[in-house]
Amino acid sequence: MPTYGERTIAFERGEGLYLFDTEGRRYLDFGAGIAVVALGHAHPHLVKALQEQAAKLWHCSNLYRIPGQEKAGERLVANTFADTVFFCNSGAEAIECGIKMVRKHYDHVGQPERYRVMTIEGAFHGRTLATLSAGKQEKVIKGFEPLVEGFDQVPFGNLNALKGAITAETGAILLEPVQGESGVKPMDLDYIRAVRDVCDEFGLLMFLDEIQCGMGRTGKLFAHEWAGVKPDIVASAKGLGGGFPVGACLATEKAAAGMIAGSHGSTFGGNPLAVAAINAVLDVMLQDGFLPQVEKMGKLLRDKLETVAARHPKVLAGVRGAGLMLGLRCVVPNGDVVAALQRNGMLTVPAGDNIVRLLPPLVLEPQHVEEAIGILDRTCMELAAA
Numbered sequence: 278m279p280t281y282g283e284r285t286i287a288f289e290r291g292e293g294l295y296l297f298d299t300e301g302r303r304y305l306d307f308g309a310g311i312a313v314v315a316l317g318h319a320h321p322h323l324v325k326a327l328q329e330q331a332a333k334l335w336h337c338s339n340l341y342r343i344p345g346q347e348k349a350g351e352r353l354v355a356n357t358f359a360d361t362v363f364f365c366n367s368g369a370e371a372i373e374c375g376i377k378m379v380r381k382h383y384d385h386v387g388q389p390e391r392y393r394v395m396t397i398e399g400a401f402h403g404r405t406l407a408t409l410s411a412g413k414q415e416k417v418i419k420g421f422e423p424l425v426e427g428f429d430q431v432p433f434g435n436l437n438a439l440k441g442a443i444t445a446e447t448g449a450i451l452l453e454p455v456q457g458e459s460g461v462k463p464m465d466l467d468y469i470r471a472v473r474d475v476c477d478e479f480g481l482l483m484f485l486d487e488i489q490c491g492m493g494r495t496g497k498l499f500a501h502e503w504a505g506v507k508p509d510i511v512a513s514a515k516g517l518g519g520g521f522p523v524g525a526c527l528a529t530e531k532a533a534a535g536m537i538a539g540s541h542g543s544t545f546g547g548n549p550l551a552v553a554a555i556n557a558v559l560d561v562m563l564q565d566g567f568l569p570q571v572e573k574m575g576k577l578l579r580d581k582l583e584t585v586a587a588r589h590p591k592v593l594a595g596v597r598g599a600g601l602m603l604g605l606r607c608v609v610p611n612g613d614v615v616a617a618l619q620r621n622g623m624l625t626v627p628a629g630d631n632i633v634r635l636l637p638p639l640v641l642e643p644q645h646v647e648e649a650i651g652i653l654d655r656t657c658m659e660l661a662a663a
């Protein structure tokens with residue numbers, strides 16, 4: 278179906294930060310398949326892990342124990358707030374699991390009327406019916422009404438509006454610590470902490486969408502760690518499988534109390550091949566020094582981007598974001614910047630609010646920053662002259 282508009286280049290292979298198209302042209306990949314290829318293309322450890330697992334067992338169903346799934350779950354629990362994990366195949370499915378968990382939780386504690394989930398303007402939670410109903414973005418919901426019932430939305434960063442919108446039917450607040458699709462908007466850490474307090478005050482579940490900002494992207498395994506809060510439910514996907522399609526819904530024992538045998542399931546979720554990818558990603562990401570290096574590289578990239586933006590005020594208005602999830606605020610249409618960068622051999626991703634998103638693989642090195650800055654500088658010069 279023509280759901281993706283016109284596409285021009287096709288890639289044949291990738292290596293680290295680079296992609297090579299069918300004509301042999303090399304591109305510096307600062308999109309990483311939209312924050313997915315966290316360890317770069319064809320990372321030797323991931324390739325080896327998948328090749329070895331592929332030769333042994335791809336799939337067997339969750340009717341049986343899957344040791345690799347138990348291992349991945351235990352590692353996610355050991356390194357996060359979570360007590361328990363459900364594995365699925367995508368971000369939207371991880372959010373769906375969280376939404377179902379919220380409803381089931383309140384049913385379990387005898388308050389089934391508290392099924393409503395509050396979301397934040399600018400949210401993107403996926404494209405299934407429930408997740409697009411949660412996000413409420415005009416261009417995502419258009420033509421797909423009626424929406425799934427049970428979602429309310431409040432303005433970004435406004436704590437009073439959020440408190441004022443809580444009713445006896447509210448069960449959870451769902452937010453992205455750094456909004457991605459709407460334009461790389463980090464939430465204030467104070468706001469995130471205040472939302473935790475509100476959840477405690479009103480007995481609500483704090484449900485975070487860390488599908489894009491999690492898995493090391495901001496320099497912590499999950500972005501909420503910067504705020505020092507303990508959420509109740511977190512959805513993960515994108516970087517979690519390093520390019521293999523996976524998702525996971527992490528939760529506390531309390532939030533997941535209603536999720537018992539038979540209440541949820543997935544044919545493919547957490548199958549041996551998928552969890553081999555997750556475990557291989559965790560092998561690398563949990564090594565000492567990996568996350569601090571992401572933070573360091575994020576600072577380096579951001580500093581250099583600020584300088585480029587200052588040099589080209591006719592094209593760029595500034596930089597925002599967190600870690601290696603950065604957005605260039607554009608003066609000219611962001612689509613023109615993305616296209617011009619692509620012509621000059623660098624891949625980026627457009628976002629809302631006239632933003633160009635930079636989401637490089639987390640294994641970025643200073644030489645890649647230099648190369649990106651060179652291409653960006655040249656591209657801005659061309660755009661300013663046009």
Ligand SMILES: *Cc1c(COP(=O)(O)O)cnc(C)c1O
Pocket residue numbers: 366367368369370372401402403404453457458486487488489490514515
């Ligand atoms: C990508 C994304 C999703 C949806 O993930 P899919 O794997 O495409 O279903 C949900 N929330 C956020 C914040 C995302 O970035």
